[in-house]
Amino acid sequence: xxxxxxxxxxxxxxxxxxxxxxxxxxxxxxxxxxxxxxxxxxxxxxxxxxxxxxxxxxxxxxxxxxxxxxxxxxxxxxxxxxxxxxxxxxxxxxxxxxxxxxxxxxxxxxxxxxxxxxxxxxxxxxxxxxxxxxxxxxxxxxxxxxxxxxxxxxxxxxxxxxxxxxxxxxxxxxxxxxxxxxxxxxxxxxxxxxxxxxxxxxxxxxxxxxxxxxxxxxxxxxxxxxxxxxxxxxxxxxxxxxxxxxxxxxxxxxxxxxxxxxxxxxxxxxxxxxxxxxxxxxxxxxxxxxxxxxxxxxxxxxxxxxxxxxxxxxxx
Amino acid sequence: xxxxxxxxxxxxxxxxxxxxxxxxxxxxxxxxxxxxxxxxxxxxxxxxxxxxxxxxxxxxxxxxxxxxxxxxxxxxxxxxxxxxxxxxxxxxxxxxxxxxxxxxxxxxxxxxxxxxxxxxxxxxxxxxxxxxxxxxxxxxxxxxxxxxxxxxxxxxxxxxxxxxxxxxxxxxxxxxxxxxxxxxxxxxxxxxxxxxxxxxxxxxxxxxxxxxxxxxxxxxxxxxxxxxxxxxxxxxxxxxxxxxxxxxxxxxxxxxxxxxxxxxxxxxxxxxxxxxxxxxxxxxxxxxxxxxxxxxxxxxxxxxxxxxxxxxxxxxxxxxx
Numbered sequence: 195x196x197x198x199x200x201x202x203x204x205x206x207x208x209x210x211x212x213x214x215x216x217x218x219x220x221x222x223x224x225x226x227x228x229x230x231x232x233x234x235x236x237x238x239x240x241x242x243x244x245x246x247x248x249x250x251x252x253x254x255x256x257x258x259x260x261x262x263x264x265x266x267x268x269x270x271x272x273x274x275x276x277x278x279x280x281x282x283x284x285x286x287x288x289x290x291x292x293x294x295x296x297x298x299x300x301x302x303x304x305x306x307x308x309x310x311x312x313x314x315x316x317x318x319x320x321x322x323x324x325x326x327x328x329x330x331x332x333x334x335x336x337x338x339x340x341x342x343x344x345x346x347x348x349x350x351x352x353x354x355x356x357x358x359x360x361x362x363x364x365x366x367x368x369x370x371x372x373x374x375x376x377x378x379x380x381x382x383x384x385x386x387x388x389x390x391x392x393x394x395x396x397x398x399x400x401x402x403x404x405x406x407x408x409x410x411x412x413x414x415x416x417x418x419x420x421x422x423x424x425x426x427x428x429x430x431x432x433x434x435x436x437x438x439x440x441x442x443x444x445x446x447x448x449x450x451x452x453x454x455x456x457x458x459x460x461x462x463x464x465x466x467x468x469x470x471x472x473x474x475x476x477x478x479x480x481x482x483x484x485x486x487x488x489x490x491x492x493x494x495x496x497x498x499x500x501x502x503x504x505x506x507x508x509x510x
Numbered sequence: 511x512x513x514x515x516x517x518x519x520x521x522x523x524x525x526x527x528x529x530x531x532x533x534x535x536x537x538x539x540x541x542x543x544x545x546x547x548x549x550x551x552x553x554x555x556x557x558x559x560x561x562x563x564x565x566x567x568x569x570x571x572x573x574x575x576x577x578x579x580x581x582x583x584x585x586x587x588x589x590x591x592x593x594x595x596x597x598x599x600x601x602x603x604x605x606x607x608x609x610x611x612x613x614x615x616x617x618x619x620x621x622x623x624x625x626x627x628x629x630x631x632x633x634x635x636x637x638x639x640x641x642x643x644x645x646x647x648x649x650x651x652x653x654x655x656x657x658x659x660x661x662x663x664x665x666x667x668x669x670x671x672x673x674x675x676x677x678x679x680x681x682x683x684x685x686x687x688x689x690x691x692x693x694x695x696x697x698x699x700x701x702x703x704x705x706x707x708x709x710x711x712x713x714x715x716x717x718x719x720x721x722x723x724x725x726x727x728x729x730x731x732x733x734x735x736x737x738x739x740x741x742x743x744x745x746x747x748x749x750x751x752x753x754x755x756x757x758x759x760x761x762x763x764x765x766x767x768x769x770x771x772x773x774x775x776x777x778x779x780x781x782x783x784x785x786x787x788x789x790x791x792x793x794x795x796x797x798x799x800x801x802x803x804x805x806x807x808x809x810x811x812x813x814x815x816x817x818x819x820x821x822x823x824x825x826x827x828x829x830x831x
Contacts, residue, residue, distance in 0.1 A: 265750070307806060312817065314763045317809045320750055324802030331795035422769070440630060447627050454624075485641035492634030496617065499627045 211449060211465040218494075219472060225232075236304040236475070238358060244471035245360035246419050248464070250442040251414025252364075252371045255463040258446055259375065261388040261455025262308060265319040267416035267442060268435030269326035270297045274420030275430030276330055276489045281338040281344040289346065290421055297417020298410045300326055309402040323439075330432040341424075350426025360422050367415060372460040374462055377418030386407055389456025444491065448498040469494070523760060523775045525781065527651035534786035548668070554781035555674035556660075556733050558774065561752040562674075562681045563725030565773045566718045567625075568756055569685070571765030572618060573631040577752065578745030580607045580723050581730030586644045588731045589651050589740030596656065600731060606728020608720055610636055615716030633749075640742040648741040651734065652727040660736025669803055670732050677725060681770040694718060698765025754805050755780050760812065779804075 250267050257264050274293035282289025300322060307318045352359045375381040387393040387401045395401040419438075424430040449466030451458025470491060477487050520825045535542040560577050567574045584603040591599035610632060617628045651657070662669045685691035690756045696704040726748075734740045753763075759776025762767025780801070787797045 275595075307810065311810045312813045313806070313809045314757075316753070316763060317757050318806060320754060321802040321806035321809070323750075324798040324805070327804065328795045328797075328799035331793075331798070336795070345781060384637040438632075443627075444630060444634075447630075484646065485638040488634045488638030488641065490638075492636075492638065495631030495634065496623075496628055499631070500617070500621065501624050503621070503623055 204257045211462060211469070215465060215469050215472065218469065219476070234356075236351075236479070238356065238361075240471055240475045241361045241364075242358045244467050244503065245358070245364040246423050247330060247438070247441050247445060247470070248364040248467045249367050249419040249422065250416050250438055251445040251463050251467050252367050252460060253412035254442040254446050255449075255451055255460055256371055256375065256384070256415075257408045257412040258443075258451055258453060259388045259455060259458045260384050260405055261391065262305075262408060263315040263319065263443075263453075264301075264304065264406065264409065264412050264416075265316065265439050266300065266304060266323040266326055267412060268438040269299055269330070270413055270416040270435075271420035271423065271429070271438055272325050272432055272435035273297075273300075273330040273333070274417035275424035275433050276339045277332050277436060278421040278424045279341040279346075279428075279430045280333075282341055282343065286345055290349070293421050294414050294417045297420070298414040300417075301410035301413020302406060304413065305406030308409065309405040327433065334432045336432060340429055342428050345427055347428055350422055350424070350428075360426060363418065363422055367418065368460050368464055371411075373406055373417075375460060380404065380407070385456055387455075441470070444495050448494060448499070450502055452502075466498075520760065520769075520771055520775060523758075523772070523779065527775060527779050530779065530782050530786065534782065534790070538786065541786055546785070546789070548671075550778075550781050550785045551671045551674075552668055553785065554777045555668075555670040556618045556729050556736070556749060557755075558674045558777045559677050559732070560726050560727040560748055561755050561773050561777055562677050562770055563722035564749070564752050565607045565756055565761055565768065565770055566681065566685070566694060567722045568753075568761055568763060569696040569698045569765060569768060570715055571701060571719050572625040572715065572718065573629065573753075573763070574614060574722050575626065575749045576610060576614060576633040576636055576718065577722065577726040578748030579633045579640065580610050580726040581733060581745040581748060582742050583607070583610070583636050583640040583643070583725035584650065584730035585744065586640045586740040586742055587732035588734050590643060592656065603731050604724060604727050607723045607730070611720035611723025612716070615719035615721065618719065619712045619715030634774060637742070637746075644740060644742045646742065648739045648743075651738040651740065653738055656677055657735055657738050660732045660734075670736065673728070673732065677728075678770055678774050685769055690714065690717070698767075700766070751780075754801070758805060758808055762828060 204457065233482070238486040250271065254264060254267065274297050277296065278289050280289075281292050304315075304318055304322050307313050307322075308315045349359055349363070353377055354362060383394070383399050383401075383404050386397075386399060387404050391401050391405075394404075416438075419434070423434075445466040446458070446463050447453060447466070448469055449458075449461055449462030449464070473494065474487050477490060525545035531542075538644065555616060564574055564577055584607045587606045588599050588603040591602045592601075614625075614629055614632055617623050617632075618625045658669070660670055664672055685694065693704070693709045696707065696709055697711050697714060701711060730745070733744060755776040756768070756773050757763060757776070758779055759768065759774070761772050761776075783801065784797060787800065788790070792800075
């Protein structure tokens, strides 16, 4: 009896993603036996590599559960990076908090345009992507910014008990997002708005405010990722961030969060982020080039969405 | 009559375009010189061909992010296959593009996967393929006849402009005067209703993706010939730029509303704006800011108009009954 009630849980989404993760992992290991993969150095490295995408993808999950979409995260990452480098020269905390606040502000603007003016989120965030890149370039006059102050580099380069600081930031962001999504009223409201905005509005939820907040959260996450990246590199360019938006969306979608809104979770995104990270790490260890990584990433995206559809159809 | 003229989305945008042209000409007289106008047209042609194809897909409610990668793949294929003969190389480049379109069409039209995600995936795959073919390096072309496609002229009209005009005209006729075009509008307006009306939804969608990729591949060939290079990194910003132009023209991203003329006007607005701002010595950062604001503003005005007409029809309906 106990086995029966326990067994169906294997069909939950998270475990399937985990299973596919293990599957891909072992498959690749058969083809290219890479003794380097399971060294602690490489695992730490892998986690550090996925941290930036993971922070952005956590925010993207929130906005996509609300039925939205954000193409401006890469631009926000670039802007917050150069801001952090410059502002940290006057005051360290100012340099960390100010870009994050600004990212949240950019998100608020996105959210207001989407929810109050009813403009397609793809267009709004495409437009604000141009605006944010413009302000990053105006702020720096187009030049790369440097800051070698050891105190500023702590966030990106230090580690606590062997765990790199970016990974700690990533896991805390994921944990906080998870708690908000699953254990707070506003999280439950976001799911309601994402699955049917009209119904949520008519049942008395402040659906517009909730949508706006979800964009602000995404903006703040992207900005935090920018600060961590700048602190890791000690350098930030005003035109960095190209491609981060699509990587984050890929991770969220591979995890199985619906692009139509109303369904998804941070654990799924975590699995998606790890799957992409493990894949690229293994391919690099196996000496495969950039193009093979791109092709593999693309194939996994298509396979993930096909698998998701198959699962939904078979359930009906 | 003026009010009726203003009520059409295209006419309002034509007025905006005219105002831009007049305004920039007053500020900078070099803008209006024939050589510069020819430049403006040339600049919008190559991306314009891609945007025309993408319009077909967006009209039927889809989206294609892989168009930029397809231009890169077709350009690289075109240059690499040149030793086999220019005609064969061109055919091969178009075939590469078409097969990507067919794949997109099958996955989205037949299997009904989400267009955004599928084309995000195929974009990565096609980019990888272009890098793999070219070993990651831009491949120089042989020059000479090869450069005719992008650099040649017919009756003093540069060939890319001519191709763009032909594609736009063909696309317009296809949408307005054929069953296929009407079907695309119907599918974009309401997919389920179109299916119930016996429209072959799946094959129509498939055709739209194939046409879109075919035009993207064609544009990639022209670009390769114009630059005398097959480069795997071109076109990374093409899909977003094309979507911006399409939306600026007034085609709805949710499908069913818009057209090729709207896209041509949208492309023209962006081309005039960036050329004019360049002539006026405006730095690229301000240009981005202006582009972004114009995009959001136009989309916002459209949304406001749609909502106000929706509200007015809702209040007038009881009177009709």
